[in-house]
Amino acid sequence: xxxxxxxxxxxxxxxxxxxxxAARWSAPLEVVISPLMLIVPLTPRIDSVDAxxxxxxxxxxxxxxxxxxxGIPAWCVGEKTGALAQEAGFVPHIGSGDAxxxxxxxxxxxxxxxxxxxxxKHTRGAVKDRLRAAGLxxxxxxxxxxxxxxxxxxxxxxxxxxxxxIFPLFSPRTATILRKQGPFFAPVHVIALSQAVAEAFGYxxxxxxxxxxxxxxxxxxxxxxxxxxxxxxxxx
Numbered sequence: 001x002x003x004x005x006x007x008x009x010x011x012x013x014x015x016x017x018x019x020x021x022a023a024r025w026s027a028p029l030e031v032v033i034s035p036l037m038l039i040v041p042l043t044p045r046i047d048s049v050d051a052x053x054x055x056x057x058x059x060x061x062x063x064x065x066x067x068x069x070x071g072i073p074a075w076c077v078g079e080k081t082g083a084l085a086q087e088a089g090f091v092p093h094i095g096s097g098d099a100x101x102x103x104x105x106x107x108x109x110x111x112x113x114x115x116x117x118x119x120x121k122h123t124r125g126a127v128k129d130r131l132r133a134a135g136l137x138x139x140x141x142x143x144x145x146x147x148x149x150x151x152x153x154x155x156x157x158x159x160x161x162x163x164x165x166i167f168p169l170f171s172p173r174t175a176t177i178l179r180k181q182g183p184f185f186a187p188v189h190v191i192a193l194s195q196a197v198a199e200a201f202g203y204x205x206x207x208x209x210x211x212x213x214x215x216x217x218x219x220x221x222x223x224x225x226x227x228x229x230x231x232x233x234x235x236x
Contacts, residue, residue: 002064049114121145187207
């Protein structure tokens with residue numbers, strides 16, 4: 001049978017993930033791209049900043065849009081965000097792939113000066129609060145909103161069928177938006193970036209959830225390919 005994979009990140013990020021999968025998967029695969037969040041830029045006031053904190057690619061984009069000075073340190077949640085920060089002219093310090101690891105590394109390093117976390121309106125991890133509790137000077141700047149979107153018609157058709165549908169999910173926010181649009185007729189197999197993402201989606205009789213071994217892109221690709229193999233009977 002032809003496996004179905006529904007990607008819910010913004011178009012550019014979904015296109016990139018689909019291309020990575022296609023490079024390693026030779027069997028038939030139906031890919032549906034149905035972004036569940038619309039990123040809406042905001043224009044907050046930023047008084048001063050000595051270093052920035054990026055917990056998503058959208059934060060890097062916001063820093064460029066808001067003319068944050070280049071050349072300052074950027075504390076980045078993982079390698080992908082770190083690479084984007086470096087391309088944007090910042091000096092990246094790369095975390096282990098999730099907010100907990102990033103916070104731990106920052107507390108250990110104890111950066112000086114004013115830290116600014118450029119984040120979305122909806123967030124988890126309490127980055128600012130935890131850093132301030134550790135004695136670091138940190139401020140939140142809400143630089144964009146993540147507005148929920150409905151699944152598109154192609155995604156709905158796949159979810160109304162009997163074949164399994166694979167959902168790689170990268171954030172608790174996306175997982176929550178998806179869960180609220182259920183229940184789904186098709187068996188759903190979620191590949192979660194972290195345990196927090198898995199818990200946001202929840203477990204049910206038509207749901208199978210696998211958590212990536214590490215909260216990063218290579219592990220998400222590996223886990224997604226494992227799910228495709230399990231449901232299709234083909235090897236990547």
